[in-house]
Amino acid sequence: MSEFNEFDQQGSVPGRETGSIISHAFEMYKGVFGYAVVAMIIYMLGGYVIQLLTGFNSASMMEEVRSSGEDFNYWSMPGLPLYMTFSGLFGILLAPLYVGLIYMVNKYNTKNPIEFSDLFIGYRQNFVNILIYSILSGIISSVAAALCFLPFLFVYPFLLLGYPILLFENASATEALGKSFNIAKENYVTFLFTTLLGGLISIAGIFLCGIGIILTAPFMMVVMYSTYCAFLGKPRQIMFKP
Template sequence: MSQFDEFDQKGSSPERSTGSIISHAFEIYKGIFLYAFVIMIIYIIGDFLLQLLTGFNVWGDYDDFSNFTRPKDEFWDKPGFGLYYSFSSFWNILLAPLHLGLIYIANKFNNKQTVEFSDLFIGFRQNLGQTLLYSLITNIIFAISAALCGLPFFFVYPLFMLGLPFLLFENLSAVDAISKTYAIAKEDYGTFLGTGLLGILISVLGFVLCCIGIIFTLPFIYVVMYSMYCAYCGKPRQI
Protein backbone atom coordinates (compact mmCIF):
# COMPACT_ATOMS: atom_id res chain seq x y z
CA MET A 1 0.00 0.00 0.00
CA SER A 2 1.20 3.49 -0.78
CA GLN A 3 2.44 5.64 2.05
CA PHE A 4 0.28 8.51 3.23
CA ASP A 5 2.50 11.50 2.48
CA GLU A 6 0.32 14.09 0.77
CA PHE A 7 -2.41 16.26 2.17
CA ASP A 8 -5.95 16.81 1.08
CA GLN A 9 -7.71 20.00 2.09
CA LYS A 10 -11.23 18.75 1.30
CA GLY A 11 -11.85 17.45 4.81
CA SER A 12 -11.41 19.18 8.11
CA SER A 13 -8.54 19.51 10.56
CA PRO A 14 -8.99 20.77 14.14
CA GLU A 15 -7.03 23.47 15.87
CA ARG A 16 -4.34 22.50 18.36
CA SER A 17 -6.62 22.71 21.37
CA THR A 18 -8.36 20.08 23.46
CA GLY A 19 -11.87 21.33 22.69
CA SER A 20 -11.30 21.50 18.94
CA ILE A 21 -9.69 18.06 18.75
CA ILE A 22 -12.37 16.34 20.83
CA SER A 23 -15.14 18.06 18.87
CA HIS A 24 -13.54 17.00 15.57
CA ALA A 25 -13.20 13.42 16.79
CA PHE A 26 -16.79 13.32 18.01
CA GLU A 27 -18.17 14.47 14.66
CA ILE A 28 -16.22 11.72 12.89
CA TYR A 29 -17.07 9.07 15.47
CA LYS A 30 -20.79 9.65 14.99
CA GLY A 31 -20.40 8.55 11.40
CA ILE A 32 -18.27 5.46 11.98
CA PHE A 33 -19.29 4.16 15.41
CA LEU A 34 -20.72 0.95 13.91
CA TYR A 35 -17.20 -0.05 12.89
CA ALA A 36 -16.07 0.66 16.44
CA PHE A 37 -18.93 -1.57 17.60
CA VAL A 38 -17.60 -4.40 15.40
CA ILE A 39 -14.18 -4.08 17.02
CA MET A 40 -15.72 -4.34 20.48
CA ILE A 41 -17.77 -7.39 19.49
CA ILE A 42 -14.60 -9.09 18.25
CA TYR A 43 -12.87 -8.17 21.52
CA ILE A 44 -15.75 -9.46 23.65
CA ILE A 45 -15.98 -12.76 21.78
CA GLY A 46 -12.25 -13.30 22.18
CA ASP A 47 -12.35 -12.34 25.85
CA PHE A 48 -15.25 -14.71 26.47
CA LEU A 49 -13.30 -17.57 24.89
CA LEU A 50 -10.28 -16.70 27.03
CA GLN A 51 -12.41 -16.91 30.17
CA LEU A 52 -13.63 -20.34 29.12
CA LEU A 53 -10.08 -21.44 28.36
CA THR A 54 -8.55 -20.19 31.64
CA GLY A 55 -11.55 -20.85 33.89
CA PHE A 56 -11.41 -17.28 35.13
CA ASN A 57 -14.69 -15.37 35.34
CA VAL A 58 -14.07 -11.64 35.13
CA TRP A 59 -17.39 -10.78 36.73
CA GLY A 60 -17.35 -13.71 39.14
CA ASP A 61 -19.84 -13.17 41.90
CA TYR A 62 -20.62 -9.59 40.82
CA ASP A 63 -24.31 -10.23 40.35
CA ASP A 64 -25.20 -7.06 42.26
CA PHE A 65 -23.42 -3.83 43.07
CA SER A 66 -23.05 -4.70 46.74
CA ASN A 67 -20.40 -7.27 45.88
CA PHE A 68 -18.08 -4.60 44.52
CA THR A 69 -17.21 -3.77 48.13
CA ARG A 70 -15.38 -7.02 48.71
CA PRO A 71 -11.58 -6.82 49.19
CA LYS A 72 -9.56 -6.39 46.00
CA ASP A 73 -7.12 -9.13 47.02
CA GLU A 74 -9.94 -11.65 46.73
CA PHE A 75 -10.32 -10.72 43.05
CA TRP A 76 -6.61 -11.05 42.21
CA ASP A 77 -6.40 -14.38 44.07
CA LYS A 78 -9.21 -16.02 42.10
CA PRO A 79 -8.13 -19.20 40.27
CA GLY A 80 -7.00 -18.61 36.72
CA PHE A 81 -6.41 -14.87 37.07
CA GLY A 82 -2.70 -14.97 36.15
CA LEU A 83 -3.29 -17.16 33.11
CA TYR A 84 -6.25 -15.07 31.98
CA TYR A 85 -4.32 -11.82 32.35
CA SER A 86 -1.42 -13.19 30.28
CA PHE A 87 -3.67 -14.37 27.45
CA SER A 88 -5.76 -11.20 27.65
CA SER A 89 -2.68 -9.02 27.25
CA PHE A 90 -1.68 -11.03 24.19
CA TRP A 91 -5.21 -10.69 22.80
CA ASN A 92 -5.06 -6.91 23.23
CA ILE A 93 -1.80 -6.80 21.28
CA LEU A 94 -3.34 -8.82 18.43
CA LEU A 95 -6.22 -6.34 18.22
CA ALA A 96 -3.91 -3.36 17.57
CA PRO A 97 -4.25 -3.69 13.75
CA LEU A 98 -8.01 -3.21 14.15
CA HIS A 99 -7.34 0.09 15.89
CA LEU A 100 -5.30 1.13 12.87
CA GLY A 101 -8.27 0.11 10.75
CA LEU A 102 -10.57 2.41 12.70
CA ILE A 103 -8.11 5.28 12.27
CA TYR A 104 -7.97 4.54 8.54
CA ILE A 105 -11.78 4.58 8.34
CA ALA A 106 -11.84 7.85 10.27
CA ASN A 107 -9.54 9.35 7.64
CA LYS A 108 -11.69 8.09 4.75
CA PHE A 109 -14.81 9.45 6.42
CA ASN A 110 -13.13 12.79 7.02
CA ASN A 111 -12.13 12.88 3.35
CA LYS A 112 -15.72 12.00 2.39
CA GLN A 113 -14.58 8.81 0.71
CA THR A 114 -16.62 5.62 0.55
CA VAL A 115 -15.85 3.36 3.51
CA GLU A 116 -15.77 -0.40 2.99
CA PHE A 117 -15.96 -3.06 5.67
CA SER A 118 -12.60 -4.48 4.56
CA ASP A 119 -11.01 -1.13 5.51
CA LEU A 120 -11.31 -2.21 9.12
CA PHE A 121 -8.65 -4.86 8.54
CA ILE A 122 -6.09 -2.71 6.72
CA GLY A 123 -3.81 -2.93 9.77
CA PHE A 124 -3.24 -6.61 8.98
CA ARG A 125 -1.92 -5.62 5.54
CA GLN A 126 -0.10 -2.38 6.38
CA ASN A 127 2.98 -2.39 8.65
CA LEU A 128 1.69 -5.36 10.66
CA GLY A 129 4.94 -6.42 12.31
CA GLN A 130 5.76 -2.93 13.55
CA THR A 131 2.18 -2.43 14.72
CA LEU A 132 2.33 -5.56 16.89
CA LEU A 133 5.75 -4.57 18.22
CA TYR A 134 4.50 -1.07 19.02
CA SER A 135 1.49 -2.53 20.82
CA LEU A 136 3.72 -4.86 22.84
CA ILE A 137 6.06 -2.06 23.91
CA THR A 138 3.30 0.39 24.82
CA ASN A 139 1.28 -2.25 26.67
CA ILE A 140 4.30 -3.01 28.82
CA ILE A 141 4.82 0.70 29.50
CA PHE A 142 1.14 1.22 30.32
CA ALA A 143 1.05 -1.86 32.58
CA ILE A 144 4.07 -0.64 34.56
CA SER A 145 2.66 2.87 34.90
CA ALA A 146 -0.75 1.51 35.95
CA ALA A 147 0.88 -0.74 38.53
CA LEU A 148 2.41 2.34 40.20
CA CYS A 149 -0.82 3.20 42.00
CA GLY A 150 -2.54 3.83 38.66
CA LEU A 151 -2.03 7.59 38.55
CA PRO A 152 1.17 7.63 36.43
CA PHE A 153 -0.76 5.92 33.62
CA PHE A 154 -2.82 9.04 32.97
CA PHE A 155 0.33 11.15 32.64
CA VAL A 156 2.16 8.65 30.43
CA TYR A 157 -0.66 7.73 28.04
CA PRO A 158 -0.88 11.15 26.30
CA LEU A 159 2.77 10.86 25.23
CA PHE A 160 1.77 8.02 22.89
CA MET A 161 -1.33 9.57 21.31
CA LEU A 162 0.24 9.89 17.84
CA GLY A 163 1.99 6.52 17.71
CA LEU A 164 -0.69 4.52 15.89
CA PRO A 165 -1.33 7.22 13.25
CA PHE A 166 2.42 7.36 12.59
CA LEU A 167 2.48 3.61 12.00
CA LEU A 168 -0.35 3.87 9.48
CA PHE A 169 0.10 7.19 7.73
CA GLU A 170 3.91 7.38 7.71
CA ASN A 171 4.75 3.67 7.81
CA LEU A 172 7.24 4.23 10.64
CA SER A 173 8.87 1.54 12.70
CA ALA A 174 7.61 1.00 16.25
CA VAL A 175 10.67 2.69 17.78
CA ASP A 176 10.50 5.65 15.39
CA ALA A 177 6.77 6.06 16.06
CA ILE A 178 7.36 6.14 19.82
CA SER A 179 10.25 8.57 19.44
CA LYS A 180 8.32 10.91 17.15
CA THR A 181 5.11 11.00 19.17
CA TYR A 182 7.10 11.70 22.34
CA ALA A 183 9.02 14.52 20.66
CA ILE A 184 5.81 16.23 19.53
CA ALA A 185 3.83 15.58 22.71
CA LYS A 186 6.45 16.99 25.08
CA GLU A 187 6.40 20.32 23.20
CA ASP A 188 2.69 20.83 23.90
CA TYR A 189 2.13 18.44 26.77
CA GLY A 190 -0.72 20.42 28.31
CA THR A 191 -2.90 19.97 25.23
CA PHE A 192 -1.92 16.32 24.89
CA LEU A 193 -2.67 15.69 28.57
CA GLY A 194 -6.04 17.44 28.46
CA THR A 195 -7.05 15.74 25.22
CA GLY A 196 -5.87 12.33 26.39
CA LEU A 197 -7.67 12.54 29.72
CA LEU A 198 -10.90 13.80 28.15
CA GLY A 199 -10.69 11.19 25.41
CA ILE A 200 -10.26 8.42 27.99
CA LEU A 201 -13.12 9.82 30.08
CA ILE A 202 -15.50 9.80 27.12
CA SER A 203 -14.31 6.34 26.10
CA VAL A 204 -15.18 4.83 29.49
CA LEU A 205 -18.34 6.89 29.92
CA GLY A 206 -20.42 4.06 28.50
CA PHE A 207 -19.35 1.85 31.41
CA VAL A 208 -20.13 4.50 34.01
CA LEU A 209 -23.61 5.26 32.67
CA CYS A 210 -24.56 1.74 31.64
CA CYS A 211 -22.08 -1.14 31.47
CA ILE A 212 -23.18 -2.30 28.02
CA GLY A 213 -22.73 1.23 26.68
CA ILE A 214 -18.94 0.87 26.74
CA ILE A 215 -19.27 -1.30 23.62
CA PHE A 216 -20.13 1.86 21.72
CA THR A 217 -17.80 4.34 23.44
CA LEU A 218 -14.49 2.61 24.26
CA PRO A 219 -12.88 2.89 20.76
CA PHE A 220 -13.52 6.65 20.72
CA ILE A 221 -9.96 7.27 21.94
CA TYR A 222 -8.56 5.99 18.63
CA VAL A 223 -10.53 8.55 16.66
CA VAL A 224 -9.17 11.18 19.06
CA MET A 225 -5.70 9.99 18.04
CA TYR A 226 -6.60 10.56 14.39
CA SER A 227 -7.95 14.06 15.08
CA MET A 228 -4.82 14.89 17.05
CA TYR A 229 -2.69 13.73 14.13
CA CYS A 230 -4.66 16.03 11.83
CA ALA A 231 -4.10 18.92 14.22
CA TYR A 232 -0.34 18.45 14.61
CA CYS A 233 0.75 16.79 11.38
CA GLY A 234 -1.88 17.75 8.81
CA LYS A 235 -4.71 15.70 7.35
CA PRO A 236 -3.41 12.80 5.24
CA ARG A 237 -4.95 11.19 2.19
CA GLN A 238 -4.11 8.02 0.32
CA ILE A 239 -2.07 8.38 -2.87
Protein backbone atom coordinates in the same frame (compact mmCIF):
# COMPACT_ATOMS: atom_id res chain seq x y z
CA MET B 1 2.17 -3.96 -0.92
CA SER B 2 0.83 -0.49 -0.29
CA GLU B 3 1.61 2.91 -1.69
CA PHE B 4 1.20 6.36 -0.18
CA ASN B 5 -0.26 8.97 -2.50
CA GLU B 6 -0.93 12.59 -1.70
CA PHE B 7 -3.49 14.52 -3.67
CA ASP B 8 -6.03 17.29 -3.26
CA GLN B 9 -8.93 16.04 -1.22
CA GLN B 10 -11.60 17.30 1.06
CA GLY B 11 -11.33 16.97 4.78
CA SER B 12 -11.22 18.99 7.97
CA VAL B 13 -8.37 19.70 10.37
CA PRO B 14 -9.02 20.82 13.97
CA GLY B 15 -7.17 23.54 15.79
CA ARG B 16 -4.50 22.73 18.35
CA GLU B 17 -6.78 23.18 21.34
CA THR B 18 -8.39 20.37 23.32
CA GLY B 19 -11.93 21.59 22.62
CA SER B 20 -11.34 21.74 18.88
CA ILE B 21 -9.74 18.29 18.81
CA ILE B 22 -12.56 16.66 20.79
CA SER B 23 -15.24 18.39 18.68
CA HIS B 24 -13.51 17.16 15.52
CA ALA B 25 -13.33 13.64 16.98
CA PHE B 26 -17.08 13.69 17.67
CA GLU B 27 -17.79 14.65 14.05
CA MET B 28 -15.53 11.89 12.78
CA TYR B 29 -16.92 9.29 15.18
CA LYS B 30 -20.41 9.74 13.80
CA GLY B 31 -19.17 8.60 10.40
CA VAL B 32 -17.54 5.36 11.59
CA PHE B 33 -19.73 4.58 14.59
CA GLY B 34 -21.08 1.29 13.23
CA TYR B 35 -17.60 -0.04 12.41
CA ALA B 36 -16.34 1.05 15.83
CA VAL B 37 -19.09 -1.00 17.48
CA VAL B 38 -18.11 -4.02 15.35
CA ALA B 39 -14.50 -3.67 16.53
CA MET B 40 -15.64 -3.57 20.17
CA ILE B 41 -17.91 -6.58 19.71
CA ILE B 42 -14.95 -8.53 18.31
CA TYR B 43 -12.92 -7.50 21.34
CA MET B 44 -15.63 -8.48 23.83
CA LEU B 45 -16.40 -11.79 22.12
CA GLY B 46 -12.71 -12.64 22.18
CA GLY B 47 -12.55 -11.84 25.90
CA TYR B 48 -15.60 -14.03 26.54
CA VAL B 49 -14.07 -16.97 24.66
CA ILE B 50 -10.82 -16.57 26.62
CA GLN B 51 -12.79 -16.67 29.87
CA LEU B 52 -14.46 -19.90 28.79
CA LEU B 53 -11.15 -21.49 27.80
CA THR B 54 -9.29 -20.46 30.98
CA GLY B 55 -12.09 -21.05 33.46
CA PHE B 56 -11.89 -17.50 34.78
CA ASN B 57 -15.18 -15.81 35.69
CA SER B 58 -15.07 -12.00 35.91
CA ALA B 59 -18.62 -11.79 37.32
CA SER B 60 -17.67 -14.19 40.11
CA MET B 61 -14.56 -12.12 40.85
CA MET B 62 -16.60 -8.94 41.21
CA GLU B 63 -18.87 -10.68 43.72
CA GLU B 64 -15.83 -11.85 45.68
CA VAL B 65 -14.39 -8.33 45.68
CA ARG B 66 -17.63 -6.87 47.04
CA SER B 67 -17.88 -9.47 49.80
CA SER B 68 -14.20 -9.55 50.79
CA GLY B 69 -13.30 -5.88 50.41
CA GLU B 70 -9.64 -4.97 50.83
CA ASP B 71 -8.74 -8.50 51.98
CA PHE B 72 -9.52 -10.01 48.59
CA ASN B 73 -6.62 -11.78 46.86
CA TYR B 74 -7.06 -11.35 43.11
CA TRP B 75 -4.54 -14.04 42.21
CA SER B 76 -6.51 -16.62 44.17
CA MET B 77 -9.23 -16.57 41.52
CA PRO B 78 -9.24 -19.75 39.41
CA GLY B 79 -7.86 -19.23 35.92
CA LEU B 80 -6.85 -15.58 36.44
CA PRO B 81 -3.11 -15.90 35.61
CA LEU B 82 -3.93 -17.85 32.44
CA TYR B 83 -6.69 -15.38 31.55
CA MET B 84 -4.36 -12.40 31.99
CA THR B 85 -1.76 -14.04 29.74
CA PHE B 86 -4.12 -14.89 26.91
CA SER B 87 -6.11 -11.66 27.12
CA GLY B 88 -2.83 -9.73 26.91
CA LEU B 89 -1.83 -11.61 23.78
CA PHE B 90 -5.30 -11.11 22.34
CA GLY B 91 -5.07 -7.38 23.02
CA ILE B 92 -1.78 -7.19 21.14
CA LEU B 93 -3.24 -9.08 18.17
CA LEU B 94 -6.20 -6.67 18.09
CA ALA B 95 -3.99 -3.58 17.81
CA PRO B 96 -4.13 -3.65 13.97
CA LEU B 97 -7.92 -3.53 14.26
CA TYR B 98 -7.68 -0.21 16.10
CA VAL B 99 -5.34 1.05 13.37
CA GLY B 100 -7.96 -0.01 10.82
CA LEU B 101 -10.54 2.12 12.59
CA ILE B 102 -8.20 5.12 12.38
CA TYR B 103 -7.82 4.43 8.65
CA MET B 104 -11.61 4.43 8.26
CA VAL B 105 -11.85 7.76 10.07
CA ASN B 106 -9.41 9.28 7.61
CA LYS B 107 -11.41 7.96 4.66
CA TYR B 108 -14.56 9.45 6.16
CA ASN B 109 -12.82 12.77 6.74
CA THR B 110 -11.51 12.92 3.17
CA LYS B 111 -14.89 11.89 1.70
CA ASN B 112 -13.61 8.57 0.35
CA PRO B 113 -15.92 5.52 0.32
CA ILE B 114 -15.45 3.21 3.30
CA GLU B 115 -15.40 -0.57 2.92
CA PHE B 116 -15.71 -3.14 5.70
CA SER B 117 -12.34 -4.63 4.72
CA ASP B 118 -10.72 -1.29 5.63
CA LEU B 119 -11.12 -2.28 9.28
CA PHE B 120 -8.43 -4.92 8.77
CA ILE B 121 -5.84 -2.86 6.89
CA GLY B 122 -3.57 -2.98 9.94
CA TYR B 123 -3.07 -6.71 9.32
CA ARG B 124 -1.71 -5.91 5.85
CA GLN B 125 -0.04 -2.53 6.35
CA ASN B 126 2.97 -2.27 8.72
CA PHE B 127 1.66 -5.26 10.71
CA VAL B 128 4.87 -6.22 12.53
CA ASN B 129 5.62 -2.68 13.69
CA ILE B 130 2.05 -2.27 14.92
CA LEU B 131 2.44 -5.38 17.06
CA ILE B 132 5.83 -4.27 18.38
CA TYR B 133 4.47 -0.83 19.22
CA SER B 134 1.49 -2.42 20.97
CA ILE B 135 3.88 -4.47 23.13
CA LEU B 136 6.12 -1.48 23.92
CA SER B 137 3.24 0.85 24.74
CA GLY B 138 1.61 -1.91 26.79
CA ILE B 139 4.76 -2.36 28.86
CA ILE B 140 5.08 1.41 29.41
CA SER B 141 1.42 1.71 30.40
CA SER B 142 1.59 -1.32 32.71
CA VAL B 143 4.66 -0.02 34.53
CA ALA B 144 3.02 3.40 34.95
CA ALA B 145 -0.24 1.84 36.17
CA ALA B 146 1.66 -0.40 38.63
CA LEU B 147 3.14 2.70 40.24
CA CYS B 148 -0.41 3.92 40.92
CA PHE B 149 -3.10 5.07 38.50
CA LEU B 150 -2.01 8.72 38.38
CA PRO B 151 1.36 8.04 36.67
CA PHE B 152 -0.55 6.21 33.92
CA LEU B 153 -2.66 9.30 33.23
CA PHE B 154 0.46 11.45 32.91
CA VAL B 155 2.31 8.93 30.71
CA TYR B 156 -0.44 8.04 28.23
CA PRO B 157 -0.40 11.42 26.41
CA PHE B 158 3.10 10.55 25.15
CA LEU B 159 1.61 7.50 23.36
CA LEU B 160 -1.32 9.34 21.79
CA LEU B 161 0.06 9.67 18.25
CA GLY B 162 1.77 6.30 17.95
CA TYR B 163 -0.85 4.38 15.98
CA PRO B 164 -1.63 7.16 13.47
CA ILE B 165 2.12 7.60 12.83
CA LEU B 166 2.51 3.86 12.24
CA LEU B 167 -0.34 3.92 9.74
CA PHE B 168 0.08 7.15 7.84
CA GLU B 169 3.87 7.39 7.87
CA ASN B 170 4.65 3.67 7.67
CA ALA B 171 7.10 4.24 10.54
CA SER B 172 8.86 1.65 12.66
CA ALA B 173 7.64 1.04 16.20
CA THR B 174 10.55 2.94 17.76
CA GLU B 175 10.17 5.83 15.30
CA ALA B 176 6.47 6.11 16.12
CA LEU B 177 7.19 6.00 19.84
CA GLY B 178 9.93 8.63 19.60
CA LYS B 179 7.97 10.99 17.37
CA SER B 180 4.83 10.73 19.48
CA PHE B 181 6.88 11.41 22.62
CA ASN B 182 8.63 14.46 21.14
CA ILE B 183 5.43 16.10 19.87
CA ALA B 184 3.60 15.44 23.13
CA LYS B 185 6.54 16.82 25.12
CA GLU B 186 6.34 20.11 23.23
CA ASN B 187 2.55 20.35 23.64
CA TYR B 188 2.07 18.44 26.86
CA VAL B 189 -0.77 20.42 28.45
CA THR B 190 -2.97 20.09 25.36
CA PHE B 191 -2.13 16.39 25.01
CA LEU B 192 -2.86 15.77 28.69
CA PHE B 193 -6.28 17.45 28.66
CA THR B 194 -7.16 15.84 25.34
CA THR B 195 -6.26 12.42 26.73
CA LEU B 196 -8.22 12.98 29.94
CA LEU B 197 -11.34 14.24 28.19
CA GLY B 198 -11.16 11.61 25.45
CA GLY B 199 -10.64 8.91 28.07
CA LEU B 200 -13.60 10.06 30.15
CA ILE B 201 -15.85 9.97 27.09
CA SER B 202 -14.53 6.53 26.16
CA ILE B 203 -15.38 5.02 29.55
CA ALA B 204 -18.70 6.87 29.84
CA GLY B 205 -20.49 3.82 28.46
CA ILE B 206 -19.87 1.99 31.74
CA PHE B 207 -22.62 4.11 33.25
CA LEU B 208 -25.07 2.99 30.53
CA CYS B 209 -25.73 -0.38 32.14
CA GLY B 210 -22.15 -1.45 31.46
CA ILE B 211 -22.88 -2.68 27.93
CA GLY B 212 -22.75 0.93 26.75
CA ILE B 213 -18.96 0.68 26.79
CA ILE B 214 -19.31 -0.93 23.36
CA LEU B 215 -20.64 2.38 22.06
CA THR B 216 -18.09 4.71 23.62
CA ALA B 217 -14.77 2.86 24.10
CA PRO B 218 -13.52 3.22 20.48
CA PHE B 219 -13.82 7.01 20.73
CA MET B 220 -10.21 7.20 21.96
CA MET B 221 -8.97 5.89 18.61
CA VAL B 222 -10.75 8.76 16.87
CA VAL B 223 -9.21 11.22 19.33
CA MET B 224 -5.79 9.90 18.27
CA TYR B 225 -6.64 10.65 14.63
CA SER B 226 -7.95 14.15 15.35
CA THR B 227 -4.87 14.95 17.44
CA TYR B 228 -2.66 13.76 14.58
CA CYS B 229 -4.52 16.06 12.18
CA ALA B 230 -4.17 19.00 14.57
CA PHE B 231 -0.42 18.71 15.02
CA LEU B 232 0.81 16.98 11.84
CA GLY B 233 -1.83 17.96 9.30
CA LYS B 234 -4.31 15.95 7.30
CA PRO B 235 -2.75 12.54 6.57
CA ARG B 236 -1.83 11.33 3.16
CA GLN B 237 -4.36 8.94 1.70
CA ILE B 238 -3.20 5.33 1.69
CA MET B 239 -3.87 3.50 -1.55
CA PHE B 240 -3.60 -0.21 -0.75
CA LYS B 241 -2.80 -2.75 -3.43
CA PRO B 242 -3.17 -6.41 -2.42
